[in-house]
Amino acid sequence: MVKAIKLNDKDNVASVFDTVVAGDFVQVIDKRGHSFELKILQDIPYGHKVAIAELSVGDQVTKYGEEIGIASAVIHVGEHVHIQNIESIRGRGDWDKSAEDQATASLHKEVRS
């Protein structure tokens, strides 16, 4: 079975170590070697991310135990997580500076709490 790695206990995505298609199963392994099986809902290329928790719009996407962006759409467990459904909160030319600062500040608060 194709493997995927959950790098940090806080993560809600895992990185898939081979190309998989909808209907495949992957074995998600954490850093200690514990694992569980997950059904893939969408085609996912090698090295890309799969959701391992349900995400609503605006939820923090977490990899390495840190935020890598926010969900821009509802994401179900087993779906491909990439530029079509997550957004950076950094370097946003389409936001004004204060909106970016606010988004960063609220994430910091969330992470600290």
Place this chain on the structure above:
Amino acid sequence: MKTEKPTFWGYVRKDGSVGTRNYVAILPSVVCVNEVVEAIVANTVMTQGIIHHQGCCQTPPDLERVTECLIKIGENPNVGAVLIVSLGCEGVDTDRLEATLRKTGKPIDRVNVQEVGGTSEAIKQGMDKAQNLIRAIAGEHRVEVDMTHFVMGIKCGASDTTSGIASNPVIGYVADKIVDLGGTVIFGETTEFIGAEHILKRRAKDAHVASEIDRIVIEMENRAKASGVDMRKGQPTPGNIKGGLSTIEEKSLGAIVKSGTKTIQGVIGYTEAPTGKGLWIKDSPGREIELLSGMAVGGAQVILFSTGRGAPQGFPVVPVIKICGNPLTYARMDKDMDVNAGLITTGERSLEEVGEETFNLLLRVASGEVSKGEAIKYSKSMDFYMLGPVI
């Protein structure tokens, strides 16, 4: 069951630092004497040439940087003795270089090419002097010390998709372990912080260190802008996106993860060494040759180097251990790669298992086992990071 604290066997220097190697460093004060240095190294044992391409016709701040870097390489605990080879008319302050190194208590000598009568005579006298230095330190023996005496440098190069999900997390695991054991870890590559400064800053010891992280990133970006390049624009690149990186935060975190999770004690300049234990940032560029030199200048005794596509670089006086995240690269380049972190991607090993394997190898290399690159003398990837023009 009582678990014993990890230790390594090293050469204790007069200042209390501990070397993992006992080399005679042959320091050229300027690029013009590199041939003399190479001839001395070719005809002696235990010697390593610090072959760089600086030292003259540079701005005063850069000449100061070269002088400082050469001093710090001579002070690195892996160096037991130093032979300075100078030309006589270079921009580097060779008198200060010699005087500062003499304060270490290590055997120091010097040969000046213009004074002794040319290249061939300098090679002869240099070999004689090197022979004395070698014989003065060759009898020194290793002593068992704890990890509070350990300073590790880290680096990633020739990265691919596996770097951020296999080899860099392995180095992060080892970095955390060394900090927990009271040791010191230095990481750099300021360019790679761009986009995740806000996350890195949360790990800063205090507000001052956080503002220092901001400062070095802005300065690095401004240097790129001065040459008409915006490093932030277009990140992640189309190639990164194809490889699965969705945002600039994710790309930067994939590199930063090799520093582990511990508190950042401070930001040090390129020519500086940490002033305490724990995790430190060295303001430095990402290119191998300048980065590896920066780590040696900072007092690193061993460097852990993560790669995906297969970076082969090594450094003259500091062992470099290669952690390869891509199992296909490891299979092709296993004579250059020390650890196969690709086994994480195939599910054969967990991150913690490869982390422990790497830590144990690190202790053995620190105690005298040679890394694969050292065994085949891949050790000349070095130069010093200059800021100004050649004039």
